Amino acid sequence: xxxxxxxxxxxxxxxxxxxxxxxxxxxxxxxxxxxxxxxxxxxxxxxxxxxxxxxxxxxxxxxxxxxxxxxxxxxxxxxxxxxxxxxxxxxxxxxxxxxxxxxxxx
Numbered sequence: 001x002x003x004x005x006x007x008x009x010x011x012x013x014x015x016x017x018x019x020x021x022x023x024x025x026x027x028x029x030x031x032x033x034x035x036x037x038x039x040x041x042x043x044x045x046x047x048x049x050x051x052x053x054x055x056x057x058x059x060x061x062x063x064x065x066x067x068x069x070x071x072x073x074x075x076x077x078x079x080x081x082x083x084x085x086x087x088x089x090x091x092x093x094x095x096x097x098x099x100x101x102x103x104x105x106x
Contacts, residue, residue, distance in 0.1 A: 027079050038067075061099055068095030 028035070041063060048060040072092045 023079060027075060031074070041067075061101075065095040065099045068092065068098065 045060045045063050048056040051057075069092060072089075072095070
C-alpha cells in the first residue's frame with residue numbers, strides 16, 4: 001500500500017461517465033411521454049406555490065414528495081443497481097422532509 005498517492009478520483013468510480021450517461025439515456029427513452037406530463041405538473045406546482053392559499057401549497061408539497069418517491073423507486077431502485085437502495089432511502093427521506101416541512105409550517 002505504499003503507492004496510495006498514485007490513485008486519482010476516477011479510480012474510485014463504480015463505472016465510467018459514458019456508461020452513466022447511457023443509463024440516463026435509456027431511462028429517459030423508456031419513460032419518454034412522462035416528460036410532458038412532468039412539465040405540465042411542474043407548471044401547476046409553481047402556480048400553486050405562488051398563491052397564498054394553504055391547501056394549494058400543501059398539495060404542491062405532496063406532489064413534490066410524490067416526485068421524490070418516483071425518482072427513488074423508478075430510477076435509483078429499479079435502474080441504478082450499484083448502491084440503488086442507499087440512494088433510494090436518501091431520496092425518500094428528502095421527500096418526507098418536504099412534506100413534513102410544509103405540514104409543520106402552517
